[in-house]
Amino acid sequence: MPDNFIDLTVTSPPYDNIRDYNGFGFDVDEMAKLLFRVTKDGGIVVWIVADQTINGSESCTSFRQALTFVDVGFNLHDTMIYHKAGFPFPEKTRYNPVFEYMFIFSKGKPKTVNLIEDKINKYSGEKVARQSGQRQKNGELKENSAYRNDKSREVKLYGVRDNIWYYAIGKGNSTSDEVAFEHPAIFPEKLAYDHIKTWTNEGDLVYDCFMGSGTTAKAAIAANRKYIGSEISEEYCKIIDKRLEPMLNNLFTNL
Numbered sequence: 001m002p003d004n005f006i007d008l009t010v011t012s013p014p015y016d017n018i019r020d021y022n023g024f025g026f027d028v029d030e031m032a033k034l035l036f037r038v039t040k041d042g043g044i045v046v047w048i049v050a051d052q053t054i055n056g057s058e059s060c061t062s063f064r065q066a067l068t069f070v071d072v073g074f075n076l077h078d079t080m081i082y083h084k085a086g087f088p089f090p091e092k093t094r095y096n097p098v099f100e101y102m103f104i105f106s107k108g109k110p111k112t113v114n115l116i117e118d119k120i121n122k123y124s125g126e127k128v129a130r131q132s133g134q135r136q137k138n139g140e141l142k143e144n145s146a147y148r149n150d151k152s153r154e155v156k157l158y159g160v161r162d163n164i165w166y167y168a169i170g171k172g173n174s175t176s177d178e179v180a181f182e183h184p185a186i187f188p189e190k191l192a193y194d195h196i197k198t199w200t201n202e203g204d205l206v207y208d209c210f211m212g213s214g215t216t217a218k219a220a221i222a223a224n225r226k227y228i229g230s231e232i233s234e235e236y237c238k239i240i241d242k243r244l245e246p247m248l249n250n251l252f253t254n255l
Contacts, residue, residue, distance in 0.1 A: 001038045007204035010195050010216045012048035015061050028065050032072045042111025044199040050100040062101045074105035081164040121159045192219035214240035221247045
C-alpha cells in the first residue's frame with residue numbers, strides 16, 4: 001500500500017494462545033509501524049484485544065500492544081470497552097471476564113468524528129436544581145434552578161453514548177450469518193458498523209489487517225464505505241467470500 005492511504009482500520013488481532021487461528025501469528029512491532037505508515041493523517045486504528053490468564057495472572061498483552069502503537073507515533077485517542085453481553089466463562093477466584101479493550105489510536109488529531117447519540121437523556125426538558133459551586137460566607141453552596149436544555153433550542157431526547165459499548169454475542173446476535181461461526185472468534189457486526197460510522201464518512205476507505213471472517217468488510221459495505229482486508233488463512237478467505245457474496249450482489253444492502 002502507498003503511504004497515507006487508509007482512513008480507518010478496525011481489527012481484532014490474534015493474541016496470546018486463546019485461539020489457534022490455524023497456527024498463524026504476527027509481529028506487533030512490525031504491524032504497528034506498517035499501520036502507522038499506511039494510515040492517513042487524522043486516520044484511526046481501532047485495535048480490539050484482551051488478555052489471557054496464565055498461571056493465575058493476566059498476560060498484559062493488551063497494554064503492551066497499546067504502548068507499542070504509541071511508541072511508533074500514534075496517539076491513544078481513547079481507551080474503550082467492548083462489553084460482551086452473553087454467557088461468560090465462570091470463574092472461581094475472580095469476577096467473570098465479560099469485556100475486551102478497544103484502543104482508539106489516531107495519527108494526529110482525528111479528522112472525522114461522528115459521535116453516536118443513542119443514550120436517552122433522562123433530564124431532557126426537565127427543570128432541575130443545580131449548585132453553582134460558589135461558597136457563601138456561611139460555607140453553604142448556592143443553588144440555582146435551571147433547565148438542562150435551553151427551551152429556545154431543540155431539546156435532544158438522546159445524548160452521546162459513553163465509551164463502554166454493550167453488544168449481545170453468539171449465534172443470532174453477533175451476526176445472522178451461520179457461515180461466520182466457522183471462524184473461531186468473531187466480533188459483532190454492529191460493533192464494527194458503529195466504529196465505521198463514528199470515524200469515517202461515506203466513501204472513505206476501511207481496512208482490516210486480520211480479516212478473519214470478514215466482519216469489518218461486511219459492515220463497511222453496509223455503511224457505504226470502501227474496504228480492503230488482509231487474511232493469510234485460505235480457509236478463512238473462503239468464509240469471507242461466502243459472507244460477502246450476497247451483499248456485493250444486492251443493490252439494497254444495509255445492516
